[in-house]
Amino acid sequence: MNREEVNNRVKKVIAAVLEKNVSDINDGANFVTDLGASSIQSIRLVAGFEEEFSIEMDEEKSLQVQTVSGAVDFISAYL
């Protein structure tokens, strides 16, 4: 899976969990400060990524990822 495909699918999950339009989600956006994710939404994002990509990520490390592009990098390492 190439990076662009991962990026698109990550944004699809973010849009669903945070109730945003995909077009409003920038690669450099911070989940908390730019996209307004609460703590429980952060957990739901990680759960959403795991389901979308059929992977199981390290809980502590995945919750430390702060930006959209960071999430793409982090997930790509599992694929």
Next chain:
Amino acid sequence: MSNAIKPHPLVNSTEPNLLHETFDYSLPPKIKFDGPIIEYIDGKSVEFDTKSLIKRDIFITDTTFRDGQQSRPPYSVEQMVRIYDLLSKLGGPNGVIRQTEFFLYTKNDRDALDKCRSLGHKYPECTGWIRANKGDFRLVREAGLKETGMLTSCSDFHIFHKLKFKDRKECMDSYCEVVEAAFEAGVRPRCHLEDITRADIEGFVLPFAERLMRMSEQVPEELSAKIRLCDTMGFGISYPGVELPRSIPKLIYKLNKECGVPSNRLEWHGHNDFHKVLINGGTAWLYGCDALNTTLFGLGERTGNPPLEGAIIEYISIKGEMCDIDTTMITAIAEYMDSIGVTIAENYPFVGKHFNTTRAGIHAGGLRQSEQIYNIFDTSKLLSRSPRVAITDKSGVDGISIWVNEYFGLKGDDRISKIKVHRVAQWVMDQYEKEGRLSTITDEELESKVKEYMPDFCTRYNGSLKNLK
């Protein structure tokens, strides 16, 4: 005293100093003294050796069946026998719970005493309680008891206004006649100096104690009079520097050192009217009184007495070891008391339903990472009660994760990550944010949602509300 400020530079470390010597998780935290206590008595400084407390044979006595019953409907014989049996198991073979006292006036009282003794336990030894009435020794003799408590109230409130003596001498002579009758009957008298923290210490209490000591010189050691210091109204104060009659240090010092009442014949009996009951009991131990009189869960007249289970934990904290005490019996007794209708507040230390329940999400997060952060000691091992979280809007995903893992009985690496509980967590948040809920989420509701949102885990693991204890 110098006003010079002492510098305290940071001692940087990459390794945590968790103070294991004091906070050994397998025990209640140790009470460690680093010097003597100085108390000024009659203008002179007196030193009390705190370290001797570890070596002294301090112990607990129980009055659940006497003072404890004065605050509630009587226990049945069967209930008293069950409680006595559990008390014996709790205190262990060293007799940390050394004695328990019984009324002797009704058939129910005497039946209970007989059946408790028929269990054959060495500890707690059964003693009696009677009014200061010579005729009542017949009851003590018939019961075959070696020791009985007797009322010898010592404040002028009692001497003059309750008992209507014409003067103190008449009162003291009357008490001593009953003590003499106890000696003649071969029964050790334990004189309950009621209202001692409101008494004229120099004018009545110390002269009475001296007379009791003189009388005791005439009888074998096993009959010599004991003195129970009864803080009837909870007026006793633990702080150094307090004047008599409220000063516990001075009361004990004067009886112990000036009147010569040995520590093993001094007992403190407190009441909780000013929220001081357990610390006052511990203070009595500290200053030279070996026996601390208690009731289970502090149940007793008005605001109650020193809680026995609190004294047990204090004892272990002072001694720094378990001393063959079975602390899990505290929970067993609480469960039994609950089954017979005794109500214990949910936040009551060591036994209340929520005594080790965390509600705040940030605390639950700490608990999830390391139980010791928010649990007082290993309550799973010592009290058969693992730390819990109560689920509200403040619990966060951490709290729900702990609940789910407890529900499935999962520990260590088997624990489910909080990522997997997100649907349950979202349902909880929606209850408060969308449904306007104000109450705590019940265990039954959470179980229902775990079954709905985490069916795979329910298939894999044996979830049960019984795991949540």
